[in-house]
Amino acid sequence: MSDAIETSGLRMRFGKHAAVDGLDLKISAGSVYALIGSNGAGKSTTLKVLTNIQKGYEGHAALLGVESRRVGAKELERVAYVSESQEMPEGMTVAELLAFWRPFYRRWDAAREKELLDLFRLPLDRKLKHLSRGMRMKAALASSLAYHPELIILDEPFTGLDPLVRDELVEALLDHASEATILISSHDLAEIESFASHVGFLEEGKLRFSEEMSGLSQRFREVEVTVDQADLPSALPKHWLLPQTASAVVRFVETQFDGAGLEAEVHSVFPSARHIETRPMPLRSIFVALAKAGREAA
Amino acid sequence: MIPFRLVLQPGESIYEQVVYAAKRAMMSGQMRPGDPFPSVRALSKALKINPNTAHKVQQQLLAEGVLEMRPGVGAVVAKPPNGTRAERSQLLEEELERLVVEAKKMGLDVADVQKAVAQHWAKLNGGKS
Numbered sequence: 001m002s003d004a005i006e007t008s009g010l011r012m013r014f015g016k017h018a019a020v021d022g023l024d025l026k027i028s029a030g031s032v033y034a035l036i037g038s039n040g041a042g043k044s045t046t047l048k049v050l051t052n053i054q055k056g057y058e059g060h061a062a063l064l065g066v067e068s069r070r071v072g073a074k075e076l077e078r079v080a081y082v083s084e085s086q087e088m089p090e091g092m093t094v095a096e097l098l099a100f101w102r103p104f105y106r107r108w109d110a111a112r113e114k115e116l117l118d119l120f121r122l123p124l125d126r127k128l129k130h131l132s133r134g135m136r137m138k139a140a141l142a143s144s145l146a147y148h149p150e151l152i153i154l155d156e157p158f159t160g161l162d163p164l165v166r167d168e169l170v171e172a173l174l175d176h177a178s179e180a181t182i183l184i185s186s187h188d189l190a191e192i193e194s195f196a197s198h199v200g201f202l203e204e205g206k207l208r209f210s211e212e213m214s215g216l217s218q219r220f221r222e223v224e225v226t227v228d229q230a231d232l233p234s235a236l237p238k239h240w241l242l243p244q245t246a247s248a249v250v251r252f253v254e255t256q257f258d259g260a261g262l263e264a265e266v267h268s269v270f271p272s273a274r275h276i277e278t279r280p281m282p283l284r285s286i287f288v289a290l291a292k293a294g295r296e297a298a
Numbered sequence: 299m300i301p302f303r304l305v306l307q308p309g310e311s312i313y314e315q316v317v318y319a320a321k322r323a324m325m326s327g328q329m330r331p332g333d334p335f336p337s338v339r340a341l342s343k344a345l346k347i348n349p350n351t352a353h354k355v356q357q358q359l360l361a362e363g364v365l366e367m368r369p370g371v372g373a374v375v376a377k378p379p380n381g382t383r384a385e386r387s388q389l390l391e392e393e394l395e396r397l398v399v400e401a402k403k404m405g406l407d408v409a410d411v412q413k414a415v416a417q418h419w420a421k422l423n424g425g426k427s
Contacts, residue, residue: 032348165345174342178349193308195348270354275403280309 002065004029004151004181005050009059011205013047019045020057021205023090027198032177032214034192036283037184037202038291041053046202047155051081063239064151077105080144081157090129094122094139098146098249105147116142134165141172143263151181166191172222193283201287203294213283221257221278225250229270237265241258241293253289254278300336300344301329312347316355324364324375325386335373337363348401 005027013019020042027033035043046056050063052071061068066075092100102108108155117124120138128136137157144152152173158166166188173182174195186192193213209216223240227249236243241253249271254262257278266273281289300322323329341352351420356373359365366376370388401411 170346171343174346174349175339179344190308194306194312195342195351197348197350214311214313217311220309252329277399280307282308283309 002029003027003062004031005033005063005183007046007050007059007061010046010049010060010061012042012049012054012056013058016213018205021051022059023205023207025200025207025210027181027183029181031197032182032192032195033184034196034199035183035202035282036187036189036287038184041202043153043202044204047081047083047153047183047185050178051076051079051153053081053282061256064152073104076152077107077147079146079153080141080149080152081229082140082144082153082157084137084157084159086140086154088128088136088140089198091127093125094131095124097128097139098143101143101146104237106186108147112145112148113142114144118171120168134161137161137169145172145176149176149180150174151183154182154184154186155166156186156187157184158191169216170195175234188280188289203291203292208294216286217280219249219255219257220289221254221262222283222285223252223262223266223282224279225266225273226275227270228274233269236269242296253281253293271286300340301333304345306347307346313351313354313358316341316345316347316351317358320359320391321364322389325389329375331375331377333375334371334419335359335375337372 003026005025007023007025010020010023010025011018011095019040023042023046025046030200035046037043045054048055050068050071052063052068057070063277064075064078065073087101089097118153120135120142122135122142124139126135128139129225131139134264141157154173157169170191172183176182177195184192184196198211198215199213201208209290227250228248232245232250236252239254239256241255243250243252262290264276266276302319304319306312311344319331320335326426329335334357338349338352341347341355342349345352355367360367362375364376365373368374397411
């Protein structure tokens with residue numbers, strides 16, 4: 001499959017600081033890609049550079065095969081970009097907003113618009129400035145999904161929303177997942193874990209890994225070893241993160257789990273190991289482990 | 299609504315969890331032969347999973363023969379869905395493994411566990427074993 005998004009050596013500087021620092025990212029068409037990372041890791045900047053909202057990057061960035069600095073109306077007709085901090089014409093009602101956007105998009109689908117309005121139960125006659133945070137996000141999403149975008153880019157779409165609204169947004173997105181590529185940056189990892197097909201971890205403007213969600217889930221395990229002597233040897237395998245001990249227990253995060261290999265390795269490091277327990281980790285725990293380990297290494 | 303209950307355990311294969319839950323619902327009679335199986339779209343929306351994963355689940359269940367395609371209806375539960383007694387008890391394997399692991403950690407032996415299971419069984423049966 002072709003790439004919906006591709007960057008290589010992408011760099012975006014603000015003064016001396018590089019918010020994006022040599023980013024190599026490939027997102028194949030049809031995937032649901034979750035871009036995760038701490039605040040300030042460069043997620044929003046990356047999304048803005050890709051869509052040509054943020055200008056002045058170095059290196060290469062392409063959106064639907066077009067170099068990002070040349071992305072204009074023609075490409076944006078095929079792209080939806082919805083951001084948590086998006087500016088909206090506050091004085092317009094929901095109906096006016098939709099009427100305003102409609103003529104810009106040749107593929108605008110009135111039936112789809114109606115479905116989205118029904119799903120979101122949007123009050124058509126209310127002004128945007130009088131909408132709740134959830135309703136604003138729904139209005140932004142409805143006006144972006146009605147034209148069948150090939151690429152949907154969402155920057156922190158769930159921030160500050162209640163669980164019911166989050167569920168409704170996810171439902172609307174899932175309806176589009178089979179016809180579009182979705183790139184979503186979010187801290188709400190529980191929300192995206194079940195439907196993301198790929199995940200990329202951004203740290204200080206660089207991509208630490210980018211892989212299939214299922215592969216990531218398989219290689220991370222929280223490991224607890226019961227030992228007779230809980231002394232940490234000075235050198236532990238590099239792929240064990242955040243080793244800790246308490247009483248007769250050693251705990252760490254295995255990042256290259258493969259079943260039998262782990263057991264042998266644990267016994268060679270801790271000859272007194274009596275019991276090994278491994279637990280799968282939700283995306284949230286994986287994220288916390290990586291972010292903490294990154295901070296400890298820095 | 300979809301006819302089986304599933305709280306996804308994060309970190310474990312979503313695909314395997316859904317296949318397991320669906321089979322369990324068929325074996326336990328929550329879904330009967332001929333009942334329509336949720337469409338890929340319905341499954342995806344109900345469980346908030348990627349449509350590709352939902353599609354893979356359906357393909358797997360069709361390949362195993364527990365579902366069959368019926369023209370105009372879509373995937374339905376195939377006959378015979380009830381399985382043998384042995385097959386049905388196999389569905390408890392995950393729970394059994396967890397129980398055995400916990401028991402061993404606490405230093406219990408198989409007789410202790412059997413006794414506890416029997417007691418619990420009797421409790422749910424209102425005192426009769």
